Amino acid sequence: MAAYPNLLRPLRIAGVELPNRMVMGAMHTRLETMDRPLERLAAFYAARAAGEIGLILTGGYAPVPEGVMDEGGLVLDRPEQLAEHRVITSAVNQAGGRIVLQILHAGRYAKVASCVAPSAIKARINVHAPRALSTDEVWATIERFANTSALAEQAGYAGVEIMGSEGYLINEFTAALTNQREDEFGGDFERRIRLPVEIVKAVRARVSPRFMLIYRISSIDLMDGGMTGEEVAELARRVEAAGADMLNTGIGWHEAAVPTMAAPVPRAAWVEAIRNVKRAVGIPVMASNRINTPEVAEAIIASGAADLVSMARPLLADPDFARKTRAGLAEQINTCIACNQACLDRIFTDRVASCLVNPRAGREVEFEDGKTADPKHFAVVGGGPAGMAFAINATQRGHRVTLFEAGDQLGGQLNLARQVPGKNEFNEMLRYFRVTLKRLQVAVHLQTAVDAEGLAARVRAGEFDEVVIATGVLPRQPDIRGLDHPKVLSYLDVLAHGAPVGQRVAIIGAGGIGFDVAEYLVGHAEESLQPQVFMDAWGVDTAIHGAGGLKAPAPHAAGRVVHMFQRKNESLGKNLGKSTGWILKANLRKADVAMTAGASYHAVDDQGLHYSVNGEARVWDADTVILCAGQLSNRTLADGLAERGIPTHVIGGADVAAELDAVRAIDQATRLAVSL
Secondary structure, three states: OOOOOOOOOOEEEOOEEEOOOEEEOOOOOOHHHOOOHHHHHHHHHHHHHHOOOOEEEEEEEEOOHHHOOEOOOOEOOOHHHHHHHHHHHHHHHHOOOOEEEEEOOOHHHOEOOOOEEOOOOOOOOOOOOOEEOOHHHHHHHHHHHHHHHHHHHHOOOOEEEEEEOOOOHHHHHHOOOOOOOOOOOOOOHHHHOHHHHHHHHHHHHHOOOOOEEEEEEEEEOOOOOOOOHHHHHHHHHHHHHHOOOEEEEEEOOOOOOOOOOOOOOOOOOOHHHHHHHHHHOOOOEEEOOOOOOHHHHHHHHHOOOOOEEEEOHHHHHOOOHHHHHHOOOHHHOOOOOOOOOOOHHHHOOOOOOOOOOOOOOOOHHHOOOOOOOOOOEEEEEOOOHHHHHHHHHHHHOOOEEEEEOOOOOOOOOHHHHOOOOOOOOHHHHHHHHHHHHHHOOOEEEOOOOOOHHHHHHHHHOOOOOEEEEOOOEEEOOOOOEOOOOOOEEEHHHHHOOOOOOOOEEEEEOOOHHHHHHHHHHHOOHHHHOOHHHHHHHHOEOOOOOOHHHEOOOOOOOOOOEEEEEOOOOOOOOOOOOOOOHHHHHHHHHHOOOEEEOOEEEEEEEOOEEEEEEOOEEEEEOOOEEEEOOOEEEOOHHHHHHHHOOOOEEEOHHHOOOOOOOHHHHHHHHHHHHHHO
16 A cells, blocks of 8 residues: 555546646746746756656746736736747646646736736835726736636646735735725625636636636635635635636735744644635645645645645755655655745745755756766765765765764754754755765765865875865854853854753844844744644634634743844844744744844953943843854865865855855755766
């Protein structure tokens, strides 16, 4: 019997036979803004099709120019565009896959001056205020959805997904919060849901019965003035009656004050909202958000909450997710850790998406992964993310690698990150590295310090052809009197060695590590592991009795009094991740963590931390002072080898340590391995 009987069971939707219940969810990648966009998009989707994913949903294409996500965004509204789309659909079909075009009208989220909405109410996440659509324009928009759907069928897509979730145009019509109209498309619930129902009817009338019509419904808005659970269920029934073949479930609006898909959100946290939709209809329902392993996906379907699972970022992390699942190789899946650093954070800062754990994502045409014609033996020093990534990729290309790690375990800075509440998914990243190194039979030597003289001798003797330095970083020591005081600790003492910390804590430095240490000290660990604890903490009513599914959040009792300090006279946490930093800052606010900017540090003594702000001398009575004042590249070995005439490749934190950056480290290591 298969390990995942529900997940691997075929399913027929309209005229399409799906080989399994795994779907690649729609993602905005911005690949269309790069050179060779069609080639990149075709390669991106074809790689996932070859990986046996049951169905692929494209990123959103607007049915009208004013509905794009941002300037120059994707639009499908004219027959002359079909040739471009056939490049994509042909590539997917040739790889054995099935692909559906998502139709997304961004509404008031469109980052264009011409953005439109049901009512002229500006979104707080957009600089542009929308213009309210007239009644005639709403009917014209319905026709444009139908037009794009017909074009999609001509282009060779297996279906369309109508995006009615996440706070985009259709969702704006269904919620009283953003719909203050008085015509047939606004007012009471019946009129607010008319737009999605009419769109589904119009699309169904324009495409063949064998063409899939998927509607993405907002299963919980997480906004005051959003829909109740009963309204969501009724909308689902109306959309089914109008002709939808399947429902996909969206979670929350982009401007909601509740996290929905970052690592601090527990896996499968939203299953009850999805179950509410499933109970309402007879057509298949797809679950989404924070589903990143076959075990979680199988459990959702087995529970009856959904018929399929949508996984977007997990297919960035590993395009072979479905193939490995079918083959019983789940341990070899490069799991999405929901960090958002290379995907959503880049999208929300107008850059092109990729993936921290898989730099090839969206860059498939840039990597030559064939076997090398000139195999070498590399000595890699340092078993952090850069060293491990190089070792794996170099070995896959046919090189021989010996990896030396001075510590007693692999992982480097990842071992610090996984101690932080909400970052438990880093354990999956380490598991993948360890399993892959073992599978590839890379020679790994733990607790093995390497010195320049000995390594240089081994290179000269021909034992190694080249050396890769991935020795990481060292904590930077600020120039403050009293750093030898017993109450002073470094972040390594706390996160790596579990040093005891007092009840009143001063943290010097407010970069990523400073915030992580603060979160570690005030404690939110259970929230990312237990769905109900998470829901209570963030004020989510899983039964969705009220509008938007919100309730009063539970108070958080912090175990310590924590005060963060930074030298820069600017808001603390300014450079944290765009899609995750606000979550961390919100958690610290709940725990009453104090934050002081523009601080000059003078000394640590029995009284605590002596500092000044704007020339005013102050003392904070701290039991413990933790140094998180940045990092320095650990280049001792690299410099020693250079002095002995041994050339090296320096990667990761040993190369650049301005801010710990696993995205850059893994990308740099991977590209080096492929280039040599």
